[in-house]
Amino acid sequence: MSADGTLPPAAGRGGFLASRTALAVVIAAYTVYTLAPFLWLATMSVRTTGEISADHYAWPRPFHWEQFRIAWVDSDFATYFWNSTVVVVAAVAVVTLVGAAAAHALARYRFRGNRIIYGVLFSSIIFPPQITLISLYQILVDYGLYNSLLGLTLVYVSLQLPLTVYLLEGFFARIPQDLFDAAKMDGYGDIEIFRRIVLPIGMPAIATTLILNFIQLWNEFLFAVVLITDPDKRTLPIGIRAFMGDHFQDIGMIAAGVMISVVPVILAYVFFSEKLIRGMTAGAVK
Amino acid sequence: MAVVQLSKICKRYGSGGPVVVDNVDVTVGDGEFMVLLGPSGCGKSTTLRMIAGLETISSGTLAINGRTMNDVPAKDRDIAMVFQSYALYPHMTVAENLAFGLRRRRTPPAEVKRRVGETAAILGLVPYLDRKPQALSGGQRQRVALGRAMVREPMVFLFDEPLSNLDAALRVNTRNELIKQHHRLASTMIYVTHDQVEAMTMGTRICVMNGGRVAQVGRPLDVYWNPADTFVARFLGSPPMNLFTVPLSGGDRIRTPAIETPLARWTPAALAPFAGREVVLGVRAEDLHLAAASAGAAETGRIRGRVFAVEPLGAETLLAVETEGGTECTARLPRDTRADVGAVVDLFFRPDAAFLFDARTTAAIPAHVIPANTMVAGGPGRAGAMP
Numbered sequence: 001m002s003a004d005g006t007l008p009p010a011a012g013r014g015g016f017l018a019s020r021t022a023l024a025v026v027i028a029a030y031t032v033y034t035l036a037p038f039l040w041l042a043t044m045s046v047r048t049t050g051e052i053s054a055d056h057y058a059w060p061r062p063f064h065w066e067q068f069r070i071a072w073v074d075s076d077f078a079t080y081f082w083n084s085t086v087v088v089v090a091a092v093a094v095v096t097l098v099g100a101a102a103a104h105a106l107a108r109y110r111f112r113g114n115r116i117i118y119g120v121l122f123s124s125i126i127f128p129p130q131i132t133l134i135s136l137y138q139i140l141v142d143y144g145l146y147n148s149l150l151g152l153t154l155v156y157v158s159l160q161l162p163l164t165v166y167l168l169e170g171f172f173a174r175i176p177q178d179l180f181d182a183a184k185m186d187g188y189g190d191i192e193i194f195r196r197i198v199l200p201i202g203m204p205a206i207a208t209t210l211i212l213n214f215i216q217l218w219n220e221f222l223f224a225v226v227l228i229t230d231p232d233k234r235t236l237p238i239g240i241r242a243f244m245g246d247h248f249q250d251i252g253m254i255a256a257g258v259m260i261s262v263v264p265v266i267l268a269y270v271f272f273s274e275k276l277i278r279g280m281t282a283g284a285v286k
Numbered sequence: 287m288a289v290v291q292l293s294k295i296c297k298r299y300g301s302g303g304p305v306v307v308d309n310v311d312v313t314v315g316d317g318e319f320m321v322l323l324g325p326s327g328c329g330k331s332t333t334l335r336m337i338a339g340l341e342t343i344s345s346g347t348l349a350i351n352g353r354t355m356n357d358v359p360a361k362d363r364d365i366a367m368v369f370q371s372y373a374l375y376p377h378m379t380v381a382e383n384l385a386f387g388l389r390r391r392r393t394p395p396a397e398v399k400r401r402v403g404e405t406a407a408i409l410g411l412v413p414y415l416d417r418k419p420q421a422l423s424g425g426q427r428q429r430v431a432l433g434r435a436m437v438r439e440p441m442v443f444l445f446d447e448p449l450s451n452l453d454a455a456l457r458v459n460t461r462n463e464l465i466k467q468h469h470r471l472a473s474t475m476i477y478v479t480h481d482q483v484e485a486m487t488m489g490t491r492i493c494v495m496n497g498g499r500v501a502q503v504g505r506p507l508d509v510y511w512n513p514a515d516t517f518v519a520r521f522l523g524s525p526p527m528n529l530f531t532v533p534l535s536g537g538d539r540i541r542t543p544a545i546e547t548p549l550a551r552w553t554p555a556a557l558a559p560f561a562g563r564e565v566v567l568g569v570r571a572e573d574l575h576l577a578a579a580s581a582g583a584a585e586t587g588r589i590r591g592r593v594f595a596v597e598p599l600g601a602e603t604l605l606a607v608e609t610e611g612g613t614e615c616t617a618r619l620p621r622d623t624r625a626d627v628g629a630v631v632d633l634f635f636r637p638d639a640a641f642l643f644d645a646r647t648t649a650a651i652p653a654h655v656i657p658a659n660t661m662v663a664g665g666p667g668r669a670g671a672m673p
């Protein structure tokens with residue numbers, strides 16, 4: 001044992017390097033696997049459909065940037081983009097605020113029915129949302145909200161709220177009660193405690209739900225296609241779908257439209273990824 | 287400047303739940319350092335939290351400076367509390383933690399800055415003002431928690447076991463720091479602990495609690511020398527006081543095969559009601575010796591038993607002995623004590639170091655002579671340290 005005293009660390013170092021190399025290879029492979037389709041799409045978005053059918057995988061030469069202008073202006077992607085932005089930003093804002101407040105209430109206040117509400121929320125997460133589609137359609141028609149962006153926003157709020165409350169409740173419940181008691185002793189009331197203690201401490205979790213909800217709704221197709229009929233109220237996913245129907249041959253133009261719709265998602269990841277990772281890895285609030 | 291008065295305070299959680307705080311009647315004087323002392327689960331924290339306003343009071347009255355506070359929300363009570371977990375706001379720097387309570391009270395920014403700086407200077411926190419709590423050691427966090435209370439200059443300070451997360455050396459330091467701050471601020475402080483050493487060293491008075499009730503209130507050494515019942519007698523002192531249930535023979539002596547002692551501290555009249563009945567004899571571990579005192583050897587108390595454990599602690603040696611009746615007792619002896627496990631030994635004590643309790647009620651039988659070696663400092667304020 002003692003004669004080999006120097007060996008174990010050396011072996012340990014070698015093992016460490018080997019495992020690091022293996023990890024790097026796996027990550028590189030995964031990156032290629034996820035990035036390649038995206039790059040392919042990106043190259044197609046600056047090539048004409050004729051060029052694409054000649055060679056699916058060729059490098060763009062020249063770069064047809066005008067495809068973006070055509071998609072944006074001539075093919076109404078500006079309208080779709082604006083509609084998506086309005087609906088998704090409003091829905092995510094409401095879901096985040098209402099969800100955080102509800103999660104705080106469920107996590108922190110003892111009141112009759114607390115666990116029942118929690119149970120109902122939880123059960124609505126495990127049922128597939130499609131089963132509500134027909135009834136939602138009927139309700140929206142009854143209230144004159146069918147085929148309106150407001151109606152779609154409300155539906156999106158109700159779709160994302162349960163999971164948001166559920167995720168945030170789990171996080172908020174782990175904030176020590178002593179912090180709330182300390183803030184009360186420091187003279188703060190319930191709403192101020194929510195604003196100055198719960199929201200800042202819960203920020204990693206809130207950012208996580210924010211980005212998840214944003215991506216989910218930005219890409220949402222099923223409810224939008226059923227509840228919106230007017231071409232000028234289309235969101236991006238139905239806009240792209242309609243585009244495929246109208247100009248099925250125009251692959252290059254569709255690629256440009258998809259690229260436009262992907263940009264906000266990428267930006268969301270760039271701005272929130274750090275908080276997202278912190279939220280996902282946050283074990284407990286210290 | 288605040289007098290905190292608890293009158294017949296009770297607490298039960300839920301409507302049908304058990305009573306966890308039972309009829310607590312205590313008045314904490316202005317500038318006093320009152321320690322609530324008792325074993326875990328006896329209702330100390332609940333009592334403190336009712337004073338803070340963090341728990342509702344089921345019945346009874348809480349008054350501060352004569353004003354009933356039962357229905358005043360915690361945020362309006364002008365009370366500061368130091369939590370066992372420190373409860374520092376993790377997303378704020380030390381400076382922001384200190385200022386948080388002041389900001390709420392619409393203190394002008396310049397004043398906030400001055401008071402935060404002053405408090406940080408007193409507690410040695412100036413180098414850490416820009417750090418978040420995660421980047422502080424346990425002792426530093428403790429001082430921030432203390433500073434957060436001090437900076438507000440509240441009417442009343444509450445502490446819930448604030449030292450229990452510190453290591454032993456730091457605990458002694460912080461204990462002294464707290465005593466110093468109490469002298470400096472002269473504020474009313476109520477301090478919860480289960481540690482009798484903290485209670486003895488810090489309290490101007492202690493309130494011993496047992497099962498939700500107040501067992502005894504008094505200055506530390508008064509309580510130590512005149513415990514109201516066997517619970518208090520055992521709770522103050524380490525190792526706890528030795529107790530023996532024995533018949534009272536001849537009215538003024540105890541004489542069993544294992545234990546023999548005159549009862550010099552009690553008048554015949556005091557003992558008369560217990561004639562022929564059982565009483566509980568109490569002798570503290572530090573009052574037991576292996577050799578009889580040279581003077582008046584005939585009048586010493588004696589306990590005979592078989593040694594079953596010898597624990598050399600370095601500074602002293604604990605001898606655990608089992609008497610013939612099966613009662614265990616511990617003697618705290620000089621460090622050079624040698625004894626063999628299994629040997630039969632006699633432990634001697636001065637009769638005026640004995641305590642007597644009613645075997646049925648566990649209440650102390652009042653003596654007319656104070657116990658041996660007592661030098662309880664007179665006058666108000668802090669008593670001397672424990673011997």
Ligand SMILES: Nc1ncnc2c1ncn2[C@@H]1O[C@H](COP(=O)(O)OP(=O)(O)O)[C@@H](O)[C@H]1O
Binds near residue numbers: 324
């Ligand atoms: N929120 C609560 N609900 C029900 N019972 C409680 C609650 N808080 C404390 N208790 C009970 O009250 C008793 C006293 O608790 P506590 O005041 O924390 O004791 P201590 O601080 O002296 O250790 C314990 O038996 C505890 O189980």
Ligand SMILES: [Mg+2]
Binds near residue numbers: 327330331
């Ligand atoms: Mg407690």
